[in-house]
Amino acid sequence: MLTVRNLHARVAGREILRGINLEIMHGEVHAIMGPNGSGKSTLARVLAGHPEYEVTAGEVTFEGEDLLEMDPEERARAGIFLAFQYPVEIPGVNNAYFLKAALNTVRKQRGLEELDAMEFMTLVRERMKQLDMDESLLSRPVNEGFSGGEKKRNEIFQMAVLEPKLGVLDETDSGLDIDALKVVAGGVNAMRNADRAFLVVTHYQRLLNYIVPDQVHVLTEGRIIRSGGKELALELEEKGYGWLEQPVGG
Amino acid sequence: MSNLDNYQAEFEKARQQRAGEPARIGRVRDEAMRRFLAQGFPTTRHEEWRFTSVAPIAAANFALANGSGAAGETTARPFEIPDVFGAELVFVDGSYAPALSTPGTLPAGVQAGSLSAYAAGRADAIEQHLTQVAPFDRQPFVALNTAFFRDGAYINIPARTVLEKPIHVLFLSSGETRKDEQSSRESRPHFSCPRVLVVLGEQSQAAIVESYAGADGAEYFTNVVTEIVLGDSAVLDHYKLQHESTQAFHVSAVYLKAARSANCTSHSVSLGGALVRNDVIAVLGGEGGQCALNGLYVADGQRHIDNHTTIDHAMPHCDSREIYKGVLADRARGVFNGKIIVRPDAQKTDAKQTNRALLLSEDAQVNSKPELEIFANDVKCTHGAAVGQLDEDAVFYLRSRGIGLAEARRLLIHAFAGDVLNRMALEPIRTAVERVLQRQLARALAA
Numbered sequence: 107m108l109t110v111r112n113l114h115a116r117v118a119g120r121e122i123l124r125g126i127n128l129e130i131m132h133g134e135v136h137a138i139m140g141p142n143g144s145g146k147s148t149l150a151r152v153l154a155g156h157p158e159y160e161v162t163a164g165e166v167t168f169e170g171e172d173l174l175e176m177d178p179e180e181r182a183r184a185g186i187f188l189a190f191q192y193p194v195e196i197p198g199v200n201n202a203y204f205l206k207a208a209l210n211t212v213r214k215q216r217g218l219e220e221l222d223a224m225e226f227m228t229l230v231r232e233r234m235k236q237l238d239m240d241e242s243l244l245s246r247p248v249n250e251g252f253s254g255g256e257k258k259r260n261e262i263f264q265m266a267v268l269e270p271k272l273g274v275l276d277e278t279d280s281g282l283d284i285d286a287l288k289v290v291a292g293g294v295n296a297m298r299n300a301d302r303a304f305l306v307v308t309h310y311q312r313l314l315n316y317i318v319p320d321q322v323h324v325l326t327e328g329r330i331i332r333s334g335g336k337e338l339a340l341e342l343e344e345k346g347y348g349w350l351e352q353p354v355g356g
Numbered sequence: 357m358s359n360l361d362n363y364q365a366e367f368e369k370a371r372q373q374r375a376g377e378p379a380r381i382g383r384v385r386d387e388a389m390r391r392f393l394a395q396g397f398p399t400t401r402h403e404e405w406r407f408t409s410v411a412p413i414a415a416a417n418f419a420l421a422n423g424s425g426a427a428g429e430t431t432a433r434p435f436e437i438p439d440v441f442g443a444e445l446v447f448v449d450g451s452y453a454p455a456l457s458t459p460g461t462l463p464a465g466v467q468a469g470s471l472s473a474y475a476a477g478r479a480d481a482i483e484q485h486l487t488q489v490a491p492f493d494r495q496p497f498v499a500l501n502t503a504f505f506r507d508g509a510y511i512n513i514p515a516r517t518v519l520e521k522p523i524h525v526l527f528l529s530s531g532e533t534r535k536d537e538q539s540s541r542e543s544r545p546h547f548s549c550p551r552v553l554v555v556l557g558e559q560s561q562a563a564i565v566e567s568y569a570g571a572d573g574a575e576y577f578t579n580v581v582t583e584i585v586l587g588d589s590a591v592l593d594h595y596k597l598q599h600e601s602t603q604a605f606h607v608s609a610v611y612l613k614a615a616r617s618a619n620c621t622s623h624s625v626s627l628g629g630a631l632v633r634n635d636v637i638a639v640l641g642g643e644g645g646q647c648a649l650n651g652l653y654v655a656d657g658q659r660h661i662d663n664h665t666t667i668d669h670a671m672p673h674c675d676s677r678e679i680y681k682g683v684l685a686d687r688a689r690g691v692f693n694g695k696i697i698v699r700p701d702a703q704k705t706d707a708k709q710t711n712r713a714l715l716l717s718e719d720a721q722v723n724s725k726p727e728l729e730i731f732a733n734d735v736k737c738t739h740g741a742a743v744g745q746l747d748e749d750a751v752f753y754l755r756s757r758g759i760g761l762a763e764a765r766r767l768l769i770h771a772f773a774g775d776v777l778n779r780m781a782l783e784p785i786r787t788a789v790e791r792v793l794q795r796q797l798a799r800a801l802a803a
């Protein structure tokens with residue numbers, strides 16, 4: 107589904123990603139782990155097309171298309187969803203209005219009919235229930251005044267409504283207590299299927315107890331220095347990132 | 357012929373047509389004309405006009421519109437407001453157009469119609485208030501209007517009368533020009549000076565909408581003065597919607613005087629015009645009065661919109677709330693000057709002013725200045741001003757959900773303007789303004 111080859115990217119004049127290689131197949135869950143500042147969020151933003159980040163080398167294909175040629179909205183319509191580490195507050199833009207507009211553009215792209223207000227509300231209520239969310243959040247401006255946990259839930263809720271092909275979750279676990287974490291993980295797991303893939307970015311192993319990955323990659327200083335199965339996450343938890351500082355050959 | 361001579365000549369010509377007018381008004385006109393000629397058009401050396409040059413108005417060779425072009429039917433009505441009004445008064449080039457107006461059925465005692473007709477009938481409130489609320493000793497455009505107004509709207513709501521439906525006063529400019537008989541020079545663009553007098557008796561309530569529009573692309577000059585007098589405990593919801601041609605000049609002044617416990621909200625929406633100057637002067641002249649001024653302006657291209665407001669707290673225990681917001685694209689320029697005066701008697705004043713501008717391009721520009729003159733000690737007075745660009749993180753967030761760039765920007769601008777729009781109590785007006793705003797933004801964002 108997603109192929110990343112030798113991806114280099116810079117922001118504010120500094121090279122942050124220094125040759126990322128990654129291959130994600132349909133139905134898989136990949137985890138990216140790494141210390142703070144290693145470039146995890148940069149990778150997530152570059153995949154979503156943030157204009158501030160400049161790709162200086164490498165290529166990314168998504169479902170056979172050149173992802174780097176696409177605008178952020180085109181990527182979203184093609185099926186990429188980024189759950190932000192720090193969701194943006196947007197005063198004055200109503201959550202429900204925004205999500206309905208987003209859903210209908212995405213549906214249009216997929217050749218589906220637009221949902222009317224009733225159909226939209228039915229869908230949205232069901233998804234909110236799954237994520238144990240207060241319906242009042244719908245009528246509020248996007249993320250404005252939401253608690254940290256509410257913001258993270260709102261991201262997963264949007265993903266559940268938009269039903270992307272690839273969900274990129276950036277530190278979705280931070281700011282969630284254990285109960286909320288289980289609910290959110292449950293929401294993600296409910297979406298797992300043979301066609302959909304996830305890239306789960308996390309600093310801690312905790313989330314991966316609930317969203318069990320097929321592969322784990324360790325990112326430091328803009329490079330993936332180790333990849334392995336889900337056991338790698340446990341090993342990292344135990345020994346810390348320092349253990350991997352010197353990449354093991356082979 | 358200097359341009360002031362031109363106005364002098366127009367004044368002499370107009371004099372012959374005002375036979376039925378009360379003598380007092382004739383005397384005031386002569387005085388106003390003297391004041392106008394003595395002052396001339398303001399220049400940017402004048403503190404009140406520092407950022408707004410009216411040189412293009414002064415240089416143009418305007419002819420006073422005589423209202424003969426009252427064709428009307430073909431003239432655009434940019435604000436498509438559904439039929440929610442109790443009465444609609446339509447003026448074309450400053451003259452009343454009975455064929456286009458709907459007098460409606462208003463509560464007993466309510467007077468709403470042509471100002472000149474009511475003046476000829478010696479209506480009491482006209483004798484008492486007309487030209488008495490808006491001073492012209494140091495306001496050249498008020499002086500010009502006072503010397504020249506032909507007609508306008510007169511609305512008088514008697515004491516304890518509640519108007520269920522709003523009254524609409526619509527000023528249309530046909531864009532027709534005057535061919536000069538004497539010389540063979542090209543035809544001259546028109547200027548018109550509409551005048552509005554609104555008088556609310558004690559404990560009365562009304563909503564009044566003034567709107568201004570003109571033929572697309574036409575060049576003309578509208579110079580309007582509105583005088584509003586609120587009796588004790590009167591409540592007024594006032595809207596001024598300006599959507600002149602993008603080639604038009606629009607200078608307006610709203611003078612408002614509120615008595616004890618009166619409550620006035622005045623909305624000013626400026627979407628059109630090449631060069632626009634709006635003054636709103638609200639005097640809280642009785643204890644316990646309340647006043648809210650809301651403003652929204654949008655300009656693109658090389659257009660220029662200047663809003664000057666004054667809230668004069670003359671008596672104790674009055675509240676004022678003011679919020680002005682502007683959206684400027686391309687090379688457009690905005691000016692905001694918000695003066696709040698708290699006079700020595702006005703203890704327990706509670707005044708709050710906010711003004712924000714959103715610049716959509718690097719070449720757009722705004723000059724904004726709060727001016728607080730506080731002479732009482734027990735008052736609450738706050739103000740805040742901010743100029744900014746669209747939040748790029750918010751734009752990216754919306755795009756990352758599939759919303760296109762233009763739509764994302766439009767949503768955010770609309771959200772920015774929402775603060776002001778949401779304060780409009782008349783829902784159909786709000787919707788109509790939103791529609792025009794969307795069209796305007798589509799144009800500004802496409803550029």
Ligand SMILES: Nc1ncnc2c1ncn2[C@@H]1O[C@H](COP(=O)(O)OP(=O)(O)O)[C@@H](O)[C@H]1O
Binds near residue numbers: 117
């Ligand atoms: N928009 C930005 N402007 C400047 N520096 C940035 C920006 N985004 C990321 N960086 C820098 O890039 C590095 C990697 O950041 P990030 O990708 O957020 O790391 P992580 O998510 O792994 O903690 C950090 O040094 C950070 O300061």
Ligand SMILES: [Mg+2]
Binds near residue numbers: 147148277
């Ligand atoms: Mg991060």
